[in-house]
Amino acid sequence: MEKIFAAYQERQNILAANSPLRKRVAWVEEELTPLHEPRIPILDQGFMHSDLTYDIPSVWDGRFFRLDDHITRLETSCTKLRMKLPLPRNEVKQILVGMMARSVIRDARNYMFIQPYVWCIEPEMQPVGRSGIIARTVRRVPPGCIDPTVKNLQWGDLVRGLFEASDRGAEYSFLTDGDTNLTEGSGFDIVLVKDNILYTSAGGVLEGVTRNSALEPAGLRLRLSWHLWKRL
Numbered sequence: 001m002e003k004i005f006a007a008y009q010e011r012q013n014i015l016a017a018n019s020p021l022r023k024r025v026a027w028v029e030e031e032l033t034p035l036h037e038p039r040i041p042i043l044d045q046g047f048m049h050s051d052l053t054y055d056i057p058s059v060w061d062g063r064f065f066r067l068d069d070h071i072t073r074l075e076t077s078c079t080k081l082r083m084k085l086p087l088p089r090n091e092v093k094q095i096l097v098g099m100m101a102r103s104v105i106r107d108a109r110n111y112m113f114i115q116p117y118v119w120c121i122e123p124e125m126q127p128v129g130r131s132g133i134i135a136r137t138v139r140r141v142p143p144g145c146i147d148p149t150v151k152n153l154q155w156g157d158l159v160r161g162l163f164e165a166s167d168r169g170a171e172y173s174f175l176t177d178g179d180t181n182l183t184e185g186s187g188f189d190i191v192l193v194k195d196n197i198l199y200t201s202a203g204g205v206l207e208g209v210t211r212n213s214a215l216e217p218a219g220l221r222l223r224l225s226w227h228l229w230k231r232l
């Protein structure tokens with residue numbers, strides 16, 4: 001783990017030495033532009049009503065992580081919203097790869113723009129962990145209102161959870177479904193390990209690519225209580 005983080009830090013140092021304009025790039029209407037240039041039309045439905053979906057494939061040391069899984073989820077999300085991905089998936093892939101090539105960033109979180117990698121928990125805190133609460137004042141929006149399997153920008157509940165965490169002297173917030181079942185947090189799924197069994201939410205959450213990766217290693221899948229709701 002230390003070796004991985006040290007290599008990451010080295011890449012960060014190289015990135016810091018480069019001009020900021022070369023760091024971030026966006027693909028808008030078939031052109032690559034610096035990220036600060038594009039503007040969203042004020043009447044755009046995505047802006048007005050959050051009528052949109054998106055996805056965020058990661059890049060680690062120059063390589064995409066499960067890009068096909070992300071594009072498949074994006075296509076599924078579009079279908080659920082009765083939208084059509086405007087480009088064939090191969091073209092989406094090519095554009096993303098082209099953007100990475102144009103950027104000096106080696107570790108990234110990509111929308112249709114590239115920005116440096118954002119950690120859920122920074123490397124230096126991972127060995128010791130951070131503080132979290134189970135939110136009392138807010139619940140995750142019910143799937144009957146907003147389908148959480150469609151990646152969306154409705155973050156009102158997640159942000160309220162973060163406010164509560166801050167009020168209670170913590171950093172992270174885990175939301176329940178209002179009926180004692182854990183769902184997810186602000187930008188991450190939850191996987192608990194108890195007595196060598198993994199527990200995770202059976203529904204009401206974004207089906208995370210990262211979570212799938214944590215569950216897939218040999219042996220774990222069999223023990224996974226995927227269809228159980230973990231009672232608190």
Ligand SMILES: Cc1ncc(COP(=O)(O)O)c(C=O)c1O
Nearest residue numbers: 184187188189206208209210211
């Ligand atoms: C609400 C929510 N849950 C879970 C996740 C984790 O998804 P993934 O592992 O595919 O990044 C995200 C990622 O942004 C998210 O926004």
